[in-house]
Amino acid sequence: MNKRFIPFIFAGVLGFAAVIMLQHYLQLQRKKLDADRKKLLAQFQDQMEVVVAKADLPDGKPIDLKNLDRRSIPSKFIQPYATSDAREVVGLVPIAPIAAGEQILRNKLKRSNELTGSTLSALTPEGKRAVIVPVDPITASFVQPGDKVDLLWSFKLASGPPKAAGQKAPEEAVLLTLFQGVQVLAVNTNMGRPSSQPPAATPSNVPQTVTLALSPNEASLVVFAQEQGRLQVSLRSTRDANKQQEAVQPATVDALMQAVMGPQQPVPEAPKNTKTVELYRGLQREVVTVDAQ
Numbered sequence: 001m002n003k004r005f006i007p008f009i010f011a012g013v014l015g016f017a018a019v020i021m022l023q024h025y026l027q028l029q030r031k032k033l034d035a036d037r038k039k040l041l042a043q044f045q046d047q048m049e050v051v052v053a054k055a056d057l058p059d060g061k062p063i064d065l066k067n068l069d070r071r072s073i074p075s076k077f078i079q080p081y082a083t084s085d086a087r088e089v090v091g092l093v094p095i096a097p098i099a100a101g102e103q104i105l106r107n108k109l110k111r112s113n114e115l116t117g118s119t120l121s122a123l124t125p126e127g128k129r130a131v132i133v134p135v136d137p138i139t140a141s142f143v144q145p146g147d148k149v150d151l152l153w154s155f156k157l158a159s160g161p162p163k164a165a166g167q168k169a170p171e172e173a174v175l176l177t178l179f180q181g182v183q184v185l186a187v188n189t190n191m192g193r194p195s196s197q198p199p200a201a202t203p204s205n206v207p208q209t210v211t212l213a214l215s216p217n218e219a220s221l222v223v224f225a226q227e228q229g230r231l232q233v234s235l236r237s238t239r240d241a242n243k244q245q246e247a248v249q250p251a252t253v254d255a256l257m258q259a260v261m262g263p264q265q266p267v268p269e270a271p272k273n274t275k276t277v278e279l280y281r282g283l284q285r286e287v288v289t290v291d292a293q
Helices: 005-047 137-143 214-230 253-259
Strands: 048-054 068-074 129-135 148-158 171-187 208-214 230-235 275-283 284-291
Touching: 048 129, 068 208, 068 214, 129 230, 137 208, 137 230, 137 275, 148 208, 171 230, 208 214
Parallel strands: none
Antiparallel strands: 048 068, 129 208, 148 171, 148 230, 171 208, 275 284
16 A cells, blocks of 8 residues: 555544544434423423413502403413412502513502502592592591492572562572492591501591592582582491492481371361461471461
8 A cells, every 4th residue: 555545544534433423422412402392392281371461550550350361371480479360369459560461470469558658549440530528527437448438418408489589598408319339538548558557647626538439420519519518428338339229318307207207197278267387296296276366
């Protein structure tokens, strides 16, 4: 053999060995990639449904069911405090904005009355207006934020024409039930904070108030009624939440007397030169005819 070909033969052997080693390395890498792929696919096959935001949710605004969605997510990517039950988070308030598609985490939510420093505007339901109504101290001590009340209006109504020119027309006291089942947002400055941070007591010489959630139309009517008379609230039972509104008869002196004494009998027509006089002895009514002369 010619010695000139020995280097070429040696180089060919080394090249062939390098190709064999490269193929072996690539085969090992393919097996490793296949194993990783199977492992990753196994992780994605184990999925669970969790509650996510259907759209961007701002902080400070209670979560509504229409803003939520359910999505299947691999178990490995489910974050702590995620939930699969939308009922657990409806009505709660995010303490930070939540992006669309983001998992709803329970540790990022609070109840409205747990938000330290929360504003009245943040607690007011969407489409409602917060209207402040003055009440007596006794009412303010029993009504609490979150209660439902009926709003009553007492005022004076003209009962007939003036008896003489320049005189004021006679008036009759009337009480109407304006609205029923109105939500109380606050009592004085108490917006329902936790007991560990109670609101400061309102001094007795400061007017007591309740703040109600009303529609824009109801708000304008309440403000007008407040200028024309006096408003008061009537506390409703918590068991009346699903009951329909009741028809309430306006309260007047006649309605009160009829409720206590029953319907009044028509006064008999008095003979000529006589007149009738109504006498009340306690709750007993008597009609007496006397001589007009």
